[in-house]
Amino acid sequence: MSAEEIPYTVEPHPVTGVYNGKLGLWLFLASEVMLFGALFSTLVLLRVGAADWPHGWELLNVPLATLNTFVLIGSSVTMVMAWASLKLDDFGKFKLYMGVTVLLSFVFLVVKYFEYTHKFHLGISPATNNFYATYFTMTGLHGLHIIGGIVVNLYLLFPGNALWKTAPEQFTNRVECAGLYWHFVDLVWIFLFPILYLL
Amino acid sequence: MAEHSHNDSHGHHELGFWRKYLFSIDHKVIGIQYTLTALLFLLLGFSLMMMMRWQLAYPGQPMPWIGKLFGNTNMPEGIMVPEFYNQLGAMHGTIMVFLGVVPLAVGGFGNYILPLQIGAPDMAFPKLNMASYWVFACGGVVMLISFFVPGGAAQSGWTSYPPLANLATMGQTIWLIGMVFLITSSLLGSVNFIVTTVQMRVEGLSFFRLPFFVWTQFVTAFLLLLAFPPLEAAGVLQLMDRIAGTSFFLPSGLVVTGQLLEVAGGGNPLLWQHLFWFLAHPEVYVLILPALGIVAEVIANNTRRPLWGYRTMVYSVIFLGFMSFIVWAHHMFMTGMGTTISTFFQTTTMIISVPSVIILTALALSLHGASIRFTVPMLFALAFIPMFAIGGLTGLPLGLTASDLHLHDTYYVIGHFHYVVAPGTIFALFAGIYYWFPKITGRHMNTVLGKLHFWFSLIFMNGIFMPMFFVGMAGVSRRLYDQTQYAYGAQVQGLTAMGSWSAWMLGLAQIFFIVNFILSIRGGKKVESDNPWDATTLEWATPTPPPHGNFPETPVVYRDPYEYSVPGSDKDFLPQHVPDSGNSTSEPASADD
Amino acid sequence: MAESAEEIRHHIRVYMMVFGALAVLTLVTVAVSYLHIESIAATIMVALAIASVKGALVAGYFMHLVSEKQIIYWILILTVAFFIVLMLLPLLTDISTVGIPV
Numbered sequence: 001m002s003a004e005e006i007p008y009t010v011e012p013h014p015v016t017g018v019y020n021g022k023l024g025l026w027l028f029l030a031s032e033v034m035l036f037g038a039l040f041s042t043l044v045l046l047r048v049g050a051a052d053w054p055h056g057w058e059l060l061n062v063p064l065a066t067l068n069t070f071v072l073i074g075s076s077v078t079m080v081m082a083w084a085s086l087k088l089d090d091f092g093k094f095k096l097y098m099g100v101t102v103l104l105s106f107v108f109l110v111v112k113y114f115e116y117t118h119k120f121h122l123g124i125s126p127a128t129n130n131f132y133a134t135y136f137t138m139t140g141l142h143g144l145h146i147i148g149g150i151v152v153n154l155y156l157l158f159p160g161n162a163l164w165k166t167a168p169e170q171f172t173n174r175v176e177c178a179g180l181y182w183h184f185v186d187l188v189w190i191f192l193f194p195i196l197y198l199l
Numbered sequence: 200m201a202e203h204s205h206n207d208s209h210g211h212h213e214l215g216f217w218r219k220y221l222f223s224i225d226h227k228v229i230g231i232q233y234t235l236t237a238l239l240f241l242l243l244g245f246s247l248m249m250m251m252r253w254q255l256a257y258p259g260q261p262m263p264w265i266g267k268l269f270g271n272t273n274m275p276e277g278i279m280v281p282e283f284y285n286q287l288g289a290m291h292g293t294i295m296v297f298l299g300v301v302p303l304a305v306g307g308f309g310n311y312i313l314p315l316q317i318g319a320p321d322m323a324f325p326k327l328n329m330a331s332y333w334v335f336a337c338g339g340v341v342m343l344i345s346f347f348v349p350g351g352a353a354q355s356g357w358t359s360y361p362p363l364a365n366l367a368t369m370g371q372t373i374w375l376i377g378m379v380f381l382i383t384s385s386l387l388g389s390v391n392f393i394v395t396t397v398q399m400r401v402e403g404l405s406f407f408r409l410p411f412f413v414w415t416q417f418v419t420a421f422l423l424l425l426a427f428p429p430l431e432a433a434g435v436l437q438l439m440d441r442i443a444g445t446s447f448f449l450p451s452g453l454v455v456t457g458q459l460l461e462v463a464g465g466g467n468p469l470l471w472q473h474l475f476w477f478l479a480h481p482e483v484y485v486l487i488l489p490a491l492g493i494v495a496e497v498i499a500n501n502t503r504r505p506l507w508g509y510r511t512m513v514y515s516v517i518f519l520g521f522m523s524f525i526v527w528a529h530h531m532f533m534t535g536m537g538t539t540i541s542t543f544f545q546t547t548t549m550i551i552s553v554p555s556v557i558i559l560t561a562l563a564l565s566l567h568g569a570s571i572r573f574t575v576p577m578l579f580a581l582a583f584i585p586m587f588a589i590g591g592l593t594g595l596p597l598g599l600t601a602s603d604l605h606l607h608d609t610y611y612v613i614g615h616f617h618y619v620v621a622p623g624t625i626f627a628l629f630a631g632i633y634y635w636f637p638k639i640t641g642r643h644m645n646t647v648l649g650k651l652h653f654w655f656s657l658i659f660m661n662g663i664f665m666p667m668f669f670v671g672m673a674g675v676s677r678r679l680y681d682q683t684q685y686a687y688g689a690q691v692q693g694l695t696a697m698g699s700w701s702a703w704m705l706g707l708a709q710i711f712f713i714v715n716f717i718l719s720i721r722g723g724k725k726v727e728s729d730n731p732w733d734a735t736t737l738e739w740a741t742p743t744p745p746p747h748g749n750f751p752e753t754p755v756v757y758r759d760p761y762e763y764s765v766p767g768s769d770k771d772f773l774p775q776h777v778p779d780s781g782n783s784t785s786e787p788a789s790a791d792d
Numbered sequence: 793m794a795e796s797a798e799e800i801r802h803h804i805r806v807y808m809m810v811f812g813a814l815a816v817l818t819l820v821t822v823a824v825s826y827l828h829i830e831s832i833a834a835t836i837m838v839a840l841a842i843a844s845v846k847g848a849l850v851a852g853y854f855m856h857l858v859s860e861k862q863i864i865y866w867i868l869i870l871t872v873a874f875f876i877v878l879m880l881l882p883l884l885t886d887i888s889t890v891g892i893p894v
Contacts (some may be wrong), residue, residue, distance in 0.1 A: 018860075023864070024873075026867055030867055034871065044879065047881055049885065076850060079854075080807055183851070183854045187847050190850065193840070195840075199835060199836060
C-alpha cells in the first residue's frame with residue numbers, strides 16, 4: 001500500500017480543492033482549538049468565581065514574556081519562509097529558514113525554563129494557588145506543543161528531507177502542514193500571553 | 200482469521216508476520232484488530248457486571264466457586280467489600296464505553312466497512328490508522344494494569360467526579376493516563392474518517408448517494424473530533440490536582456475524615472462536570488449513531504426496499520450531531536444552576552429527541568409493505584427498533600427537570616441508558632457481525648446458533664433492565680452496593696435479584712455467539728458468491744475477502760444506495776456500481792457536491 | 793498549487809508586512825497594559841481585541857486562510873461555534889455566584 005495508491009495525497013481534490021494532509025491538519029487544529037478552549041474556559045470559570053485573583057503583571061515577568069512573543073512570532077515568519085523557499089525550488093534556503101525556526105523554538109523554551117525555575121527557587125509551584133496552577137498548566141501544555149513541533153521540524157530538516165529528491169511536491173506539502181501546526185502554536189501564545197501576563 | 204488474498208496485482212513483496220497481522224496499515228486488518236480487542240473487552244466488562252450482580256442480589260453473601268479467587272483485600276472470605284464493588288462499577292462503565300462499544304462500532308466496523316462502501320483502496324492515512332489502534336491498545340493495557348496497583352482500580356464511577364476522584368487511590372491516576380491514550384487514539388481516528396469520507400469517494404458517489412452507515416460514521420467522527428478534547432484537558436487538570444497538588448477542582452475549606460485538606464483551594468468541582476459532560480453527552484451519540492447506521496443497512500437489505508425517508512434521515516443525523524453539543528448540562532440538573540439556564544438545557548434536550556424519533560420512525564416505516572427476510576442480522580435489527588424506542592422514551596422524564604428531580608442518580612437512569620446501549624447498540628453490533636461476517640471470512644455464521652443467541656439475549660436483556668425502572672422509581676440510588684440497608688430498597692430486592700439472574704442467563708446465552716463466531720471462521724458454510732445477501736452497496740462488489748487495495752478495478756457509482764425492487768428491473772436489486780443498460784434515468788452524479 | 797515564482801515573491805512581501813504589524817501590535821498590547829486601566833472589563837476587551845487582530849493576521853496570512861477553500865472555512869466556523877458554547881455556557885450556570893467567595 002504505497003502513498004501513490006491513495007488519491008489526493010499530493011494533488012488537490014477536484015471539488016474540495018485541498019490535498020488530504022491539509023484537510024487532515026485543519027481538522028486536527030480544530031480539535032486543538034477545543035483543547036485550549038477548555039483550558040481558557042477553566043481559567044474564566046476559576047477567575048470569575050474567585051474572591052480575589054492577582055494581576056498577571058504583578059507576579060510574572062512581562063519583559064521576558066514579551067521577548068518570547070517576538071521570538072515565537074519570528075519563528076512563525078521563518079517557518080512560512082521555509083515553505084515559500086521550497087515553492088521557489090530553493091532547498092538551501094529551506095534548510096536555513098527551517099534551522100532558524102528550530103533555533104528560535106529552543107530560545108523560547110530556554111526563556112520559559114528560566115521563568116519556571118525562577119518561580120521554583122522562590123518556592124512557588126502550581127500548588128501555590130489557582131493563578132499559578134493555571135499559569136503553569138497552560139504554558140506547560142503550550143510548551144509540550146512546542147516540543148512536539150520541534151520534533152516534527154527536526155525530522156523535516158534532517159532525515160525527512162530525503163523525500164525532497166524523490167517527491168518534492170509531497171515534501172513541500174508536509175512542510176506546509178507542519179507550518180500550519182506551528183502557526184497555530186504561535187496563535188495560542190498570542191492569546192495566552194496577554195491573558196496570563198497582562199490582565 | 201481473514202485470509203489475505205494473494206492475487207495482488209501490484210507485485211508487492213510478501214510482508215512478514217509482524218507487518219501483515221500486527222503492524223499492518225491495511226484498514227481491514229486494523230478493523231479486525233479493533234473488533235477482536237473490543238470483543239474481549241466487552242466480555243471483560245460483562246464479567247465485571249456479573250460479579251456486581253451477585254453482590255446486588257445477595258448482599259454480604261460469599262460468592263460461590265470463584266469468590267475466594269479475588270484475595271483478602273477485595274473479597275475476604277469471598278464477600279465483596281464496598282471498595283471493590285465500586286471498582287467493578289467504575290471499570291465496568293469505562294471498559295464497556297471506551298474499550299468495548301466505541302472501538303467495535305467505530306474502530307472495528309467503521310475501519311473495515313467505510314472505505315469499502317465509498318470505493319476507496321484504504322483510509323486516507325493508513326499509517327495514522329495503525330497508530331490509532333496501537334495507542335488504543337496501550338490505553339487498554341494501562342486500564343487493565345490499574346486493577347493490580349495498591350488500592351485497586353478507579354472507583355469513583357466512570358464519571359470520576361471530584362472531590363472524590365481527586366482523593367481516590369492510585370488507580371484513579373492510572374485511569375486518567377489510560378483515558379489520555381484512548382482520547383488520543385480516538386482523535387487520530389476521527390481525522391482519518393473525515394478526510395477519507397470527504398476526499399476518497401469514487402466517481403458518481405455524491406454525498407446523498409452514500410450508504411446511511413457512512414453518514415453515521417461521518418457525523419460520529421465530528422463528534423469525537425470536537426467533543427473529546429475538553430475531556431482530555433479535564434483529565435490533565437485532574438492529573439495536576441492529584442500529582443502536582445493543584446486545586447482546579449478542590450474548593451476551599453474541604454474537610455476529609457475530620458481534617459482540613461491542605462491545599463490552596465479555590466477550585467470548582469462543577470468545572471470537572473462541565474468538561475466531562477461536554478464530551479460525555481456527544482459520546483452517547485457516538486454510541487448510538489454507528490448502530491443506527493448498521494440497522495439501516497440491514498433493514499434495507501432484508502426488506503428488499505429503499506429506506507423510507509433517506510434524505511430526511513441524513514438531515515436528521517446532521518442536526519442531531521450539532522444539537523448533541525448543547526444539551527450536556529441535563530446531566531447536571533441537580534447542581535444548583537439557575538432556572539433560566541436549566542430551562543435552556545431542558546429545551547435543547549427535548550428538541551434533540553426529535554431527530555432520533557425521525558430516524559427511528561423512518562426505519563420502522565421502511566418495514567411497511569416489505570417482504571421481510573428474517574435472517575439473523577435482521578432479527579437483531581428488528582428488535583433494535585422497539586428496544587431503542589423504550590430507551591429513548593424513558594429518557595424523556597430525565598430530560599425534564601421536574602421529573603429528573605426524583606429520578607436522577609437512581610436505577611431508573613441505569614435502566615434508561617442500558618436499554619439504549621445494550622438491546623440497542625449492542626444488538627445492532629451483533630446484527631453487523633452476522634451481516635458482514637460472510638464478506639470478511641467467506642463463510643456464513645450458523646443460523647440456528649444465531650437465532651438461539653438472539654432470542655435468549657432479547658429475553659434476558661429485558662429481564663435485567665426492565666425491573667430497573669421500578670427499582671429506581673422506588674428510590675434505590677445507583678452505585679449502591681447494598682440496597683437492602685434501606686427499607687424501600689429491601690422492598691424491591693426481589694426485582695434486583697431477578698435482574699441478576701437474567702444477567703447470568705444472558706451471559707450463558709452469549710456462549711452460543713462465541714462458539715458460533717469461532718467455529719464459523721474456519722468451519723462455517725462457504726458463501727455462494729461475493730454478494731451472498733444480494734446487497735446493493737459497494738462493499739459487496741469486492742472479492743471475498745477483499746484483497747489489499749480492495750477493488751481490482753476502481754468502481755464507478757451509478758445510482759442511490761438502496762435500489763431494491765426497482766420497477767421494471769429483472770432482479771430485485773441494482774448494485775450501485777453496475778451500469779444500467781437502457782434505463783436512462785440512472786447516471787453518475789456530477790461532481791457538484 | 794501551481795503558483796508562479798512571482799506570486800510566491802508577492803506572498804513573501806506580505807509575510808514581511810504582517811511580521812511588522814505583529815511586532816508593532818505586540819508592543820502596543822504591552823504598552824497598554826502598563827496603563828493599568830481601572831475597569832477590568834475594559835482591560836480584558838482591549839487585550840482580547842488586540843490579540844484577535846494579531847491572531848487574525850497569523851491565521852489569515854501565515855496560515856493562508858484568506859485564500860483557503862470553502863470546506864476549511866466551514867470546519868472552522870463549526871469549531872468556533874462550539875468554542876463559544878464551551879466558553880459561555882458553563883459560566884451561565886454559575887452566573888449567580890460570580891464574585892462571591894466560596
